[in-house]
Amino acid sequence: MKDITDGLTRDDYTYFMPVPTRWNDNDMLGHVNNVVYYSYFEAVIVQFVMHEMGVDWLKSQIIPYATATRCRFWRPIAFLVTVEAGLVIERIGDTSATYGVALFAEGDDRPAATGQWVHVWVDRDEERPVGIPAHERALAAALDVVAARLRCASIAARTAPRAHLTNVESFLTDV
Numbered sequence: 001m002k003d004i005t006d007g008l009t010r011d012d013y014t015y016f017m018p019v020p021t022r023w024n025d026n027d028m029l030g031h032v033n034n035v036v037y038y039s040y041f042e043a044v045i046v047q048f049v050m051h052e053m054g055v056d057w058l059k060s061q062i063i064p065y066a067t068a069t070r071c072r073f074w075r076p077i078a079f080l081v082t083v084e085a086g087l088v089i090e091r092i093g094d095t096s097a098t099y100g101v102a103l104f105a106e107g108d109d110r111p112a113a114t115g116q117w118v119h120v121w122v123d124r125d126e127e128r129p130v131g132i133p134a135h136e137r138a139l140a141a142a143l144d145v146v147a148a149r150l151r152c153a154s155i156a157a158r159t160a161p162r163a164h165l166t167n168v169e170s171f172l173t174d175v
Contacts (some may be wrong), residue, residue, distance in 0.1 A: 010109045011103055013086030015052065017044045031076035037113045038071060041101045044085035048099075053136045062130055064119035068098070071115040082106040092140055095129040096120045128146045139144050 027033040049055045049064060057063060077083060084104045091098040098118050102111040102135050121132045132140070 006113055007110060008100075008102060010084075010086065010104055010111075012104075013088045013142070015044070015048050015087040015098070017047050017085045017087075018106075019043055019068075019083040019085050021077065021081050021083060023079055023114075023173075026079045029076075031078045034071075034073060037073070037103060037115075038069065040083055040085050040103055041069070041071070041115055041117055042066075044087050044101060045099055045119075050085050053139045055136060060120050061124050062133055064097070064121050064123055065127075066117060067120045068118040069115065071113055073113050074110070075112045076110045077103065077105055086111075089140055090116065092132070094131055097132065097140055153166065 021032060027037045046057075050057065055063060055100045084106055086102045086104060088095060088100045090100045096118055098116055101115050101117055103113045104111055120129050121136075122128060123130050
Protein backbone atom coordinates (compact mmCIF):
# COMPACT_ATOMS: atom_id res chain seq x y z
CA MET A 1 0.00 0.00 0.00
CA LYS A 2 1.41 3.39 -0.98
CA ASP A 3 1.62 5.86 1.90
CA ILE A 4 0.24 9.38 1.40
CA THR A 5 3.70 10.76 2.24
CA ASP A 6 5.47 8.94 -0.61
CA GLY A 7 7.02 11.34 -3.08
CA LEU A 8 6.78 14.50 -0.95
CA THR A 9 9.55 17.07 -1.28
CA ARG A 10 10.45 20.41 0.25
CA ASP A 11 8.10 22.09 -2.25
CA ASP A 12 5.11 20.52 -0.45
CA TYR A 13 5.71 22.54 2.75
CA THR A 14 5.13 26.24 3.31
CA TYR A 15 6.61 27.04 6.72
CA PHE A 16 10.16 26.17 7.76
CA MET A 17 12.29 26.35 10.86
CA PRO A 18 15.95 25.37 11.28
CA VAL A 19 16.65 22.91 14.10
CA PRO A 20 20.31 22.32 14.93
CA THR A 21 21.04 18.75 15.96
CA ARG A 22 22.76 18.21 19.29
CA TRP A 23 25.29 15.58 20.28
CA ASN A 24 22.83 13.98 22.70
CA ASP A 25 20.23 13.60 19.90
CA ASN A 26 22.28 10.72 18.49
CA ASP A 27 21.82 7.14 19.59
CA MET A 28 24.38 4.33 19.76
CA LEU A 29 24.00 3.76 16.00
CA GLY A 30 25.38 7.23 15.26
CA HIS A 31 22.19 8.87 14.02
CA VAL A 32 19.43 10.93 15.58
CA ASN A 33 17.26 8.68 17.72
CA ASN A 34 13.76 8.12 16.35
CA VAL A 35 12.01 9.63 19.37
CA VAL A 36 13.91 12.91 18.83
CA TYR A 37 12.21 13.34 15.45
CA TYR A 38 8.98 13.97 17.38
CA SER A 39 10.64 16.76 19.36
CA TYR A 40 11.67 18.38 16.06
CA PHE A 41 8.07 18.07 14.82
CA GLU A 42 6.83 19.63 18.04
CA ALA A 43 9.35 22.49 17.79
CA VAL A 44 8.17 23.64 14.34
CA ILE A 45 4.50 23.26 15.27
CA VAL A 46 4.83 25.18 18.54
CA GLN A 47 6.76 27.96 16.80
CA PHE A 48 4.14 28.16 14.05
CA VAL A 49 1.20 28.20 16.47
CA MET A 50 2.84 30.82 18.70
CA HIS A 51 4.39 33.14 16.13
CA GLU A 52 2.10 32.79 13.13
CA MET A 53 -1.26 32.08 14.79
CA GLY A 54 -0.67 34.18 17.91
CA VAL A 55 -1.44 31.57 20.55
CA ASP A 56 -0.05 32.42 23.98
CA TRP A 57 0.36 28.95 25.49
CA LEU A 58 0.61 30.37 29.01
CA LYS A 59 -2.21 32.94 28.95
CA SER A 60 -4.73 32.11 26.22
CA GLN A 61 -8.02 30.68 27.43
CA ILE A 62 -8.36 28.56 24.29
CA ILE A 63 -5.28 26.48 23.48
CA PRO A 64 -4.45 23.58 21.18
CA TYR A 65 -3.82 20.10 22.59
CA ALA A 66 -1.98 17.47 20.58
CA THR A 67 -4.34 14.54 20.10
CA ALA A 68 -2.67 12.43 17.43
CA THR A 69 0.76 12.15 15.87
CA ARG A 70 2.52 9.88 13.45
CA CYS A 71 5.95 9.66 11.87
CA ARG A 72 7.30 7.82 8.86
CA PHE A 73 11.08 7.46 8.81
CA TRP A 74 12.74 7.60 5.40
CA ARG A 75 16.46 8.06 6.07
CA PRO A 76 18.70 8.82 9.04
CA ILE A 77 19.89 12.24 10.19
CA ALA A 78 23.10 12.56 12.20
CA PHE A 79 24.69 15.08 14.55
CA LEU A 80 26.18 18.22 13.03
CA VAL A 81 23.42 18.45 10.43
CA THR A 82 20.97 21.31 10.71
CA VAL A 83 17.49 19.93 10.25
CA GLU A 84 15.01 22.06 8.34
CA ALA A 85 11.59 21.26 9.78
CA GLY A 86 8.74 21.96 7.35
CA LEU A 87 5.05 22.37 8.06
CA VAL A 88 1.91 22.59 5.96
CA ILE A 89 -1.70 22.72 7.10
CA GLU A 90 -3.47 19.69 5.68
CA ARG A 91 -6.90 20.32 7.18
CA ILE A 92 -8.67 22.94 9.26
CA GLY A 93 -11.83 21.77 10.99
CA ASP A 94 -14.18 23.47 13.43
CA THR A 95 -12.17 22.51 16.50
CA SER A 96 -9.01 20.95 15.07
CA ALA A 97 -6.16 21.39 12.62
CA THR A 98 -4.04 18.72 11.01
CA TYR A 99 -0.48 19.64 10.11
CA GLY A 100 1.77 17.80 7.72
CA VAL A 101 5.34 17.92 8.96
CA ALA A 102 8.65 16.88 7.46
CA LEU A 103 12.30 16.92 8.42
CA PHE A 104 14.96 17.67 5.84
CA ALA A 105 18.71 17.53 6.21
CA GLU A 106 19.96 20.99 5.30
CA GLY A 107 19.97 21.40 1.53
CA ASP A 108 18.22 18.08 0.82
CA ASP A 109 14.88 18.18 -1.00
CA ARG A 110 13.98 14.65 0.13
CA PRO A 111 12.54 14.33 3.62
CA ALA A 112 14.30 12.24 6.24
CA ALA A 113 10.93 11.85 7.96
CA THR A 114 7.35 12.88 7.31
CA GLY A 115 4.40 12.89 9.62
CA GLN A 116 1.16 14.36 10.83
CA TRP A 117 0.17 16.19 13.99
CA VAL A 118 -3.40 16.94 15.05
CA HIS A 119 -4.29 19.77 17.42
CA VAL A 120 -7.72 20.12 19.00
CA TRP A 121 -8.51 23.53 20.50
CA VAL A 122 -9.82 23.28 24.05
CA ASP A 123 -10.98 25.57 26.79
CA ARG A 124 -8.10 25.71 29.27
CA ASP A 125 -10.34 25.34 32.34
CA GLU A 126 -12.86 22.81 31.07
CA GLU A 127 -10.46 20.85 28.85
CA ARG A 128 -13.28 20.34 26.35
CA PRO A 129 -13.08 20.98 22.58
CA VAL A 130 -14.11 24.44 21.40
CA GLY A 131 -14.03 26.21 18.06
CA ILE A 132 -10.73 27.52 16.77
CA PRO A 133 -10.75 31.29 17.47
CA ALA A 134 -11.52 33.35 14.35
CA HIS A 135 -8.19 35.21 14.20
CA GLU A 136 -6.20 31.98 14.59
CA ARG A 137 -8.36 30.27 11.96
CA ALA A 138 -7.84 33.16 9.51
CA LEU A 139 -4.06 33.00 9.88
CA ALA A 140 -4.06 29.23 9.46
CA ALA A 141 -6.39 29.48 6.47
CA ALA A 142 -4.06 31.99 4.79
CA LEU A 143 -1.20 29.51 5.06
CA ASP A 144 -3.51 26.76 3.80
CA VAL A 145 -4.27 28.80 0.65
CA VAL A 146 -0.57 29.26 0.04
CA ALA A 147 -0.04 25.54 0.62
CA ALA A 148 -2.71 24.60 -1.91
CA ARG A 149 -1.04 26.79 -4.52
CA LEU A 150 2.35 25.34 -3.76
CA ARG A 151 0.99 21.77 -3.91
CA CYS A 152 -0.45 22.50 -7.37
CA ALA A 153 2.86 24.00 -8.44
CA SER A 154 4.74 21.03 -6.98
CA ILE A 155 2.59 18.56 -8.88
CA ALA A 156 3.10 20.57 -12.06
CA ALA A 157 6.83 20.64 -11.43
CA ARG A 158 6.93 16.84 -11.07
CA THR A 159 5.16 16.34 -14.37
CA ALA A 160 6.76 19.17 -16.37
CA PRO A 161 10.29 20.48 -16.82
CA ARG A 162 11.65 22.20 -13.69
CA ALA A 163 11.97 25.54 -15.51
CA HIS A 164 8.17 25.95 -15.34
CA LEU A 165 8.36 26.58 -11.57
CA THR A 166 10.96 29.27 -11.24
CA ASN A 167 9.51 31.70 -8.72
CA VAL A 168 7.50 30.41 -5.77
CA GLU A 169 7.13 33.97 -4.43
CA SER A 170 4.75 34.73 -7.30
CA PHE A 171 2.28 32.30 -5.77
CA LEU A 172 2.51 34.07 -2.43
CA THR A 173 1.73 37.53 -3.78
CA ASP A 174 -1.74 36.43 -4.87
CA VAL A 175 -2.82 35.32 -1.38
